[in-house]
Amino acid sequence: MSPDLRDAIAALGTDLSLPMMQGTQALFAERHLGFDPEVQVTEDVRYGDDPRNRMDLFRKPGVEGAPILVYLHGGGFVQGDKRSPVGLPFYQNVGDFAARNGMLGVTVTYRLAPGHQWPSGPEDLAAVVRGLRANAAQHGGDPTRIYLAGQSAGAVHVASYVAHLQFHAEPGGGIAGAILLSCVYDVATAHANQFHKAYYGEDSASYAACSTTHGLIATDVPLLMTVSEHDVADFQKQAAAMVAAWGAAKGTYPPMLRLTGHNHLSPGLSLGSSEDGVGREILEFIAAHGA
């Protein structure tokens, strides 16, 4: 990471304040390399009955049989979108990044709490996977190579889909990999803030059953997990606990990347920008775990 960007991110701190979030978005909006004019976007493909069950597809003309990168935005379970309401390039940046790199990019909007609580996230992802397995080929995608990626709450939804077999669209999950940017794993020990309660409810006795730690340790789905140097404190704690549980159970170090210089938001925002380290890790992961 360039020293000026490193210092600018560090100066924003780790708490999810409005200045921190807007400041991080501004840093990466100005570093975004622009959209590839060749990339074709199909907007608002429905994958379920809810108005939020929509996805945008990004592909380069002529691409066939391509890996499929699906991205779920963050937003504390209660907000967020696949497109910025104020004209920032997020998260078309992710779809464009995927398409530029020879993939079918998919950005997803999903149901939100408190109207839709657990397990609306993994349920929506099951519908996404079912829809792509059935129809991605006509958009140039290889339905056997779906990679689910998410950030923060989006990562939690992806982790929940992978770890809880009852939501799988088909045996094994029907996906080739999962990418978790700044995820919460142990719902029972996570900070039960207003966002947490909006999605998981007020009854803390139900939280443990929603955790993904054991399911992720047991899964055969290839994983790429990240935690940022300047991540929110509770997310750092969660990532450390995941490494601890994985190490104790398997005697190995999990695929948990600690992203130097990044904060809670920056990894997803960085895709398609001049700060390409996270993008390279994602491309390497997909290349290493291709069919």
Add this chain to the structure above:
Amino acid sequence: MSPDLRDAIAALGTDLSLPMMQGTQALFAERHLGFDPEVQVTEDVRYGDDPRNRMDLFRKPGVEGAPILVYLHGGGFVQGDKRSPVGLPFYQNVGDFAARNGMLGVTVTYRLAPGHQWPSGPEDLAAVVRGLRANAAQHGGDPTRIYLAGQSAGAVHVASYVAHLQFHAEPGGGIAGAILLSCVYDVATAHANQFHKAYYGEDSASYAACSTTHGLIATDVPLLMTVSEHDVADFQKQAAAMVAAWGAAKGTYPPMLRLTGHNHLSPGLSLGSSEDGVGREILEFIAAHGA
């Protein structure tokens, strides 16, 4: 990492067999970018009475007040050298890498077990730090910016120097940072193989006092720790346990990088090669923790 290198390293496995070690060296010998002809090398500067208390200094002409990167080779406490006996570029590659990047590079040979057991490593490092604090300026180095780096047993020696205050050359340790490539932290739970026993002795009751976990968690010295995707099993376990202990004690994720595609040996061998990811992380660390 390029796909061909990634696949070649993965194919070598994780065990420290002779084919794995020689194979890894061969991969990076052929990828080494060569030595900078401008770099001046001062060989075998003595820092103590033992014949192994020698270091090589690497600098570009005219460099003054430069950060100092000290590198300790690995070799299971019982072998290894700052220079390959068979003409490979290791570990002048590290000194040259440092000098190319504007630093004073220092590669160190230290006393070996079983002739010299614990705490010969941190004792030797104290002598290195004292020597550089006193004399580095005449070689273009800034004695207030010494970064100690080591790999495997070399990392253990660096960690031991940082974590055990009784070995400090001066209060605080007299260093600006420590870089631990594939380190063992908890000597008591590490696999007590022949190398371990050669250095720490046969009495396992003494091992706990040699551990560095708590000292590293408590230190103010900036740290960069790494574990490799294909690291030796016990080193993966040690790294995971370090993250667990750090997370439990501090509620944060430690500066532990998981190096995609690398094995136990490759991070140190990669410095100055076309595979520059580890080198960039080290340069960023030093830049972020400069005086």
